[in-house]
Amino acid sequence: MDVADKVQTASSTTTTTTTTTTTSTAEPVTATLTLRNGRLDWEQILQDQPDQPQQELLPGTATSHQKQTMSADERKATKKSLVIVAAIFVASVATMFYVYAIFPELNESEKQHLKIPRDIQDAKMLAKVLDRYKDMYYFEVMFGVVVAYVFLQTFAIPGSLFLSILLGFLYKFPIALFLICFCSALGATLCYTLSNLVGRRLIRHFWPKKTSEWSKHVEEYRDSLFNYMLFLRMTPILPNWFINLASPVIGVPLHIFALGTFCGVAPPSVIAIQAGKTLQKMTSSSEAFSWTSMGILMFCACASLLPGLLKNRFKHKKEA
Structure with missing residues (x-):
């Protein structure tokens, strides 16, 4: 039970950190230092909030990965x-x-x-x-x-x-x-x-x-x-x-x-x-x-x- 509580606490902390980063663009380093599950949370936020500028949400993570995937396909077709x-x-x-x-x-x-x-x-x-x-x-x-x-x-x-x-x-x-x-x-x-x-x-x-x-x-x-x-x-x-x-x-x-x-x-x-x-x-x-x-x-x-x-x-x- 102690181990499960610690894991749940760590997961909550990661979620809180990413939520704070979305409301404030003054700490872009926080986004780059999050764990992989934190990045996945960011991708979900990008999908839920398409009107928000992508550069403010998370430069260089989910958006750049998506562009690289599309560029590879387009490069082959081109x-x-x-x-x-x-x-x-x-x-x-x-x-x-x-x-x-x-x-x-x-x-x-x-x-x-x-x-x-x-x-x-x-x-x-x-x-x-x-x-x-x-x-x-x-x-x-x-x-x-x-x-x-x-x-x-x-x-x-x-x-x-x-x-x-x-x-x-x-x-x-x-x-x-x-x-x-x-x-x-x-x-x-x-x-x-x-x-x-x-x-x-x-x-x-x-x-x-x-x-x-x-x-x-x-x-x-x-x-x-x-x-x-x-x-x-x-x-x-x-x-x-x-x-x-x-x-x-x-x-x-x-x-x-x-x-x-x-x-x-x-x-x-x-x-x-x-x-x-x-x-x-x-x-x-x-x-x-x-x-x-x-x-x-x-x-x-x-x-x-x-x-x-x-x-x-x-x-x-x-x-x-």
Whole structure:
């Protein structure tokens, strides 16, 4: 009986210590010095009081253990996903080499310009080379530009603006507009798929604030998400690569994302195509966007939001 009483007394003392620690965060050392059964009591308190900050309850014990377990599972799944993404990237690069291999024979001075343009000068030189072979190898040239465009969009690599201007230079307006919208939608959809496969945890880790803010906007415009996607594609509020990567994380449906991208990139593409008609006279890509064109673009963007704003207003009136 004496031994049992001592054990019961020790257990009561441990419980009292942990209870005192939960009500006061001034003694974090008490928590780290408790026995294992004390830690188990802390885990129960964390479950019973989810609203209380975990850092105040017990930093480095139950919460960190839970994170380590989840991280191990996520790390294993992420590795598998990264292998798939790497395989897709290798296949894409192989496709680019295939396009290069089936392209007409070029002389040495032309080969150095057959690359993805990084500035307006690269776009000018590439335009001269492609324009020379476009009539004789019409579909080969078109296929090469399309594959390069989709590749850039899929892996969120900058440079698609120069390809949009290049398409405006090479082809008539309707063909160039369709090609740009198609390539943008297809590449963005593939980027969406890759992000959905492997990028969820990375997006939340590297851009938590921006993702959280955009999630609130998406929920606000949930009933008119297509119009909101149009607005985002027409304005530089969020970069296109971030929209592509973050959309699956915050719950934008794929069909709305793809259709919104196809239609939303049309107004900016019109400006790029018009710039392509004067490509050889341009000295900078910024010349493509005049104050007039930017004003028209902003008007179209605001107009795309109008149905959603009216819908939300009527909805609030009904609820009131």
